[in-house]
Amino acid sequence: MEREILSFIQEHSQWKGTGMKELVVISGKGGTGKTTITASFAAMAKNAVIADCDVDAPNLHLLLRPKIMETHAFYGMDKAKIDLERCNECYNCQNSCNFDAIDENLIVNQHKCEGCGVCEYVCESDAIKMVTKISGNVFRSATNHGTMVHAELGIGEEASGKLVSAVKERSRSIALENENDLIITDGPPGTGCPVLATITGAHLALIVTEPSLSGMHDLERVLQVTEHFEIPAIVCINKYDINENNSRTIEAFCHERNIEVVGKLPYDTSTNLAMMEETTIIEYSQNVLSEGIKALWERVVSELEKQ
Amino acid sequence: MKIAIASGKGGTGKTTVAVNLALSIPNSHLIDCDVEEPNCNLFLNKELEPIGSSKVTVPNIDEELCTYCGKCSQMCRFNAIATLPEKVILFPTLCHSCGGCILVCPEHAISGKEKCTGIVSRSADMEDHPRLYEGVLNIGESMASPVIKELKRWIEPNISTIIDSPPGTGCPVMTTLEDTDHCILVTEPTPFGLHDLSLAVEMVKIMNIPFGVIINRSEEGNSIIEEYCDKENIDVLMKIPLNKRIAELYSQGIPFVEEMPEWKERFSALFKNIVNGKELA
Numbered sequence: 077m078e079r080e081i082l083s084f085i086q087e088h089s090q091w092k093g094t095g096m097k098e099l100v101v102i103s104g105k106g107g108t109g110k111t112t113i114t115a116s117f118a119a120m121a122k123n124a125v126i127a128d129c130d131v132d133a134p135n136l137h138l139l140l141r142p143k144i145m146e147t148h149a150f151y152g153m154d155k156a157k158i159d160l161e162r163c164n165e166c167y168n169c170q171n172s173c174n175f176d177a178i179d180e181n182l183i184v185n186q187h188k189c190e191g192c193g194v195c196e197y198v199c200e201s202d203a204i205k206m207v208t209k210i211s212g213n214v215f216r217s218a219t220n221h222g223t224m225v226h227a228e229l230g231i232g233e234e235a236s237g238k239l240v241s242a243v244k245e246r247s248r249s250i251a252l253e254n255e256n257d258l259i260i261t262d263g264p265p266g267t268g269c270p271v272l273a274t275i276t277g278a279h280l281a282l283i284v285t286e287p288s289l290s291g292m293h294d295l296e297r298v299l300q301v302t303e304h305f306e307i308p309a310i311v312c313i314n315k316y317d318i319n320e321n322n323s324r325t326i327e328a329f330c331h332e333r334n335i336e337v338v339g340k341l342p343y344d345t346s347t348n349l350a351m352m353e354e355t356t357i358i359e360y361s362q363n364v365l366s367e368g369i370k371a372l373w374e375r376v377v378s379e380l381e382k383q
Numbered sequence: 384m385k386i387a388i389a390s391g392k393g394g395t396g397k398t399t400v401a402v403n404l405a406l407s408i409p410n411s412h413l414i415d416c417d418v419e420e421p422n423c424n425l426f427l428n429k430e431l432e433p434i435g436s437s438k439v440t441v442p443n444i445d446e447e448l449c450t451y452c453g454k455c456s457q458m459c460r461f462n463a464i465a466t467l468p469e470k471v472i473l474f475p476t477l478c479h480s481c482g483g484c485i486l487v488c489p490e491h492a493i494s495g496k497e498k499c500t501g502i503v504s505r506s507a508d509m510e511d512h513p514r515l516y517e518g519v520l521n522i523g524e525s526m527a528s529p530v531i532k533e534l535k536r537w538i539e540p541n542i543s544t545i546i547d548s549p550p551g552t553g554c555p556v557m558t559t560l561e562d563t564d565h566c567i568l569v570t571e572p573t574p575f576g577l578h579d580l581s582l583a584v585e586m587v588k589i590m591n592i593p594f595g596v597i598i599n600r601s602e603e604g605n606s607i608i609e610e611y612c613d614k615e616n617i618d619v620l621m622k623i624p625l626n627k628r629i630a631e632l633y634s635q636g637i638p639f640v641e642e643m644p645e646w647k648e649r650f651s652a653l654f655k656n657i658v659n660g661k662e663l664a
């Protein structure tokens with residue numbers, strides 16, 4: 077089934093045959109240094125669009141200081157609204173809602189409502205309307221390192237997968253328009269909806285992990301996801317020196333699965349200092365870490381060329 | 384008493400706080416709702432036994448009956464069905480199991496098919512402390528909320544329950560936080576930590592859940608989080624220092640209250656304060 081979907085997406089993708097590549101940086105576990113690395117890539121890439129798909133907790137803008145050029149309203153899922161004047165209290169809507177979003181007083185819980193429209197469909201008194209609502213913004217911004225697409229979700233709004241897709245679509249159309257040859261995407265943590273939306277159609281996933289038990293566990297899960305959707309994946313071990321034993325375990329594990337470990341970066345406090353200065357680590361300092369990231373970038377570029 | 388441990392940003396130490404807090408409360412239950420990356424048991428090493436699974440109903444299309452009328456894809460607000468002139472394609476990862484397509488299909492070509500999306504397990508030894516409940520989202524599945532809902536059915540009233548939430552502020556987090564009595568937001572003193580904390584604060588305020596903050600990897604001379612909390616009138620419940628011993632224990636998978644009993648007392652006091660605060664309110 078997944079194979080069928082993949083080929084469907086590839087056939088219908090607008091950038092087919094343009095030679096444009098899409099790199100996603102993901103991590104499974106949060107806090108592994110994914111954004112620090114993505115921001116440095118952005119600073120080194122010659123002709124790339126930068127996309128922040130970690131829409132729940134976006135951080136890339138804190139390092140790349142984007143200047144917003146265009147703002148596009150993002151419409152999340154519509155929400156059901158019941159007009160009690162028209163309602164004859166048949167409760168068909170409540171019985172048909174698979175998300176328990178309509179209570180016994182026929183009030184729609186705005187958090188629980190997923191906006192499927194089933195209640196509107198089953199209501200015979202025309203008492204239910206699906207109401208559109210702006211639930212965030214997608215930005216096209218200028219940075220010192222090229223165009224950046226990022227987003228902001230309104231407080232309490234919850235349509236991350238859909239917003240991720242909106243960010244991706246916009247980055248792709250900008251890349252087509254500007255003839256960029258690469259999209260670099262900072263992805264969300266986890267293995268669920270936002271991650272799947274992020275990796276769909278990507279040419280290469282760089283997975284940033286760390287040698288902690290949770291880092292290792294989550295690497296395994298996220299690798300299963302990239303394998304499941306047949307996205308080529310490579311691994312970078314960040315802060316490898318906080319536990320060299322675990323780092324060796326990760327390397328052995330990747331080797332067994334035929335996954336390349338393309339970089340090992342040391343723990344370095346300059347990451348936080350660069351963050352305080354709102355800049356990328358490679359612009360901030362010349363040290364073992366920034367040299368490591370440069371070498372990593374070269375490996376990633378050559379892996380991308382293979383795809 | 385149900386206390387959820389959440390954080391806007393991943394990797395701040397949410398699971399560390401959840402595990403150590405649960406270990407410091409007698410007879411507590413620990414519910415790992417981070418079903419995309421459940422990590423509590425990496426620190427507890429309990430033998431778990433499966434007790435349930437989350438099931439959703441996904442459409443099953445009988446192409447023999449289908450006339451490619453396109454009504455199903457018009458109905459589906461999640462773009463999970465595409466109708467082409469001679470093909471209907473279902474995108475299972477986009478499907479929210481609303482049942483809309485089944486209702487609208489004039490040819491009755493779509494039926495519901497049950498699908499398991501995740502597994503719920505619990506400590507095999509019921510006398511175990513803390514008793515751990517864990518949910519795992521199956522690989523390739525996108526919807527975490529049904530697993531979380533199934534997991535939360537096992538929460539017992541009158542038991543002190545610690546809930547490890549997923550990171551971020553999205554649907555799985557809201558599903559986790561719903562009906563909890565208190566929320567602890569764990570953050571770290573960096574600009575990323577502060578930014579994501581402020582998003583999480585807005586979320587718990589909207590959900591109307593009382594909350595406080597724990598600063599993890601706190602350092603002398605860095606008060607970026609305290610300044611924000613001061614300004615916003617938010618309680619800083621605890622600071623866990625950036626400490627070599629704690630970091631070492633973490634990397635070995637040992638909850639630090641096991642080796643540093645003074646911290647068990649601190650967590651226990653923290654819990655009592657939250658309970659007392661609730662009784663007063």
Ligand code: SF4
Nearest residue numbers: 163164166167169199
């Ligand atoms: S289906 Fe329509 S008429 Fe029936 S209870 Fe719901 S809103 Fe009222």
Ligand code: SF4
Nearest residue numbers: 173189190192193195
């Ligand atoms: S739109 Fe769907 S989720 Fe929302 S109330 Fe109606 S049936 Fe329930």
Ligand code: SF4
Nearest residue numbers: 449450452453455488
């Ligand atoms: S609604 Fe039924 S008949 Fe029409 S395209 Fe969908 S499956 Fe086929």
Ligand code: SF4
Nearest residue numbers: 459478479481482484
């Ligand atoms: S069940 Fe709902 S979400 Fe799933 S395909 Fe049908 S209409 Fe779309």
